[in-house]
Amino acid sequence: MDKKALRKELLIKRENLTEKEILKKSNLITNSIYNSKVYRDAKTIMTYISFKNEVYTHNIIKKSIIENKKIVVPITIPETKELKISQVLDFSELEIGYYNILTPKKEFLRYIDPKDIDLVLVPGVAFDKNGYRIGYGGGYYDRFLDKLRKDAIKIGLAFDLQLIDKVPKDNYDKPVDIIITENEIINCSGKI
Incomplete structure (x- = not known):
């Protein structure tokens, strides 16, 4: 199955989760993050701002x-298909932006260098146990992950239903180091 078909199938599966299920599973994932050494050691963390059923x-x-x-959180620049990142000091600094995703208000933009990031929480539609992912099709994260330091840790956050045997991958696809689901932590890279 190609990426487009897999993306559609898995988005439908995720849409079938109730809000209560999403929050319960997300809390289990969040607790695993808080209990991880990589989170405790990280000084600068980039995270996506969840929307819908992520x-x-x-x-x-x-x-x-x-x-x-x-x-720091991503800011989507659709014209150039790139992500920029900005520091957030308070959740109230966010407003609805492109694709109906929360983003920093213009007066609170504090751009930082991707090389400052220690840990990235990466969204995805599907992941395989080698750390490869299917995103939403824009390639934003794959291009962005290239800008990080080599020792920056990338964690994919997913529900178990988003794990698949093998993601069809292209040369530009960048794997994550760890995947955390509600039931397991998968060390994909062997770096951790």
């Missing part, structure tokens, strides 16, 4: 700010 990240953002972590 693994919920709003609480990660809020708690990390309270814990004095430097939290």
